[in-house]
Amino acid sequence: MSTATCCSSGPRFGDRLRFSVQVAPEVLPVPVPFLCLQPLVENAIKHGMRGHDGKGEVRVVVRDAGPEAHISVEDDGMGMEPERARQVLDDDPRNQGNGIGLANVDVRMRQIYGEAYGLVVETAVGAGTKVRLRVPKARHSSL
Numbered sequence: 012m013s014t015a016t017c018c019s020s021g022p023r024f025g026d027r028l029r030f031s032v033q034v035a036p037e038v039l040p041v042p043v044p045f046l047c048l049q050p051l052v053e054n055a056i057k058h059g060m061r062g063h064d065g066k067g068e069v070r071v072v073v074r075d076a077g078p079e080a081h082i083s084v085e086d087d088g089m090g091m092e093p094e095r096a097r098q099v100l101d102d103d104p105r106n107q108g109n110g111i112g113l114a115n116v117d118v119r120m121r122q123i124y125g126e127a128y129g130l131v132v133e134t135a136v137g138a139g140t141k142v143r144l145r146v147p148k149a150r151h152s153s154l
């Protein structure tokens with residue numbers, strides 16, 4: 012697995028944020044639906060860092076899994092009640108405020124690839140958050 016590590020996270024976070032992206036070479040050509048990862052990374056930074064002394068680590072990992080690429084966006088931040096994560100995914104995406112949120116990405120993934128391809132959120136209070144998604148390698152016409 013090749014690793015690209017981004018060390019400079021800009022003036023806003025400076026050295027408080029460690030951000031790394033790890034991508035298996037086999038899955039570099041796999042197209043990921045437009046705007047599906049950015050909201051997850053934004054959440055990891057925005058919500059993950061909160062209550063964490065403003066320090067934290069965000070990791071994006073893309074693994075090769077045969078016919079699919081498996082992506083995880085993980086932070087070591089405040090996490091949340093698993094029940095809260097379920098509620099967030101159940102929210103009507105149209106009720107979300109500005110931007111594209113978790114429920115919206117979940118809906119898009121299921122619309123594009125089918126019901127089995129929704130987001131999986133692993134979290135607990137104080138234990139960080141890991142959001143997983145699976146992307147079939149076969150090209151899809153709506154991307």
Ligand SMILES: Nc1ncnc2c1ncn2[C@@H]1O[C@H](COP(=O)(O)OP(=O)(O)O)[C@@H](O)[C@H]1O
Nearest residue numbers: 054055058059086090091099111112113114140
């Ligand atoms: N990585 C995370 N760590 C902790 N809480 C999170 C994380 N991602 C999402 N959340 C929780 O889920 C809620 C919904 O996220 P989202 O749909 O992206 O909306 P927004 O970011 O605009 O609040 C957030 O307000 C936050 O409470």
Ligand SMILES: [Mg+2]
Nearest residue numbers: 054111112113
């Ligand atoms: Mg958000």
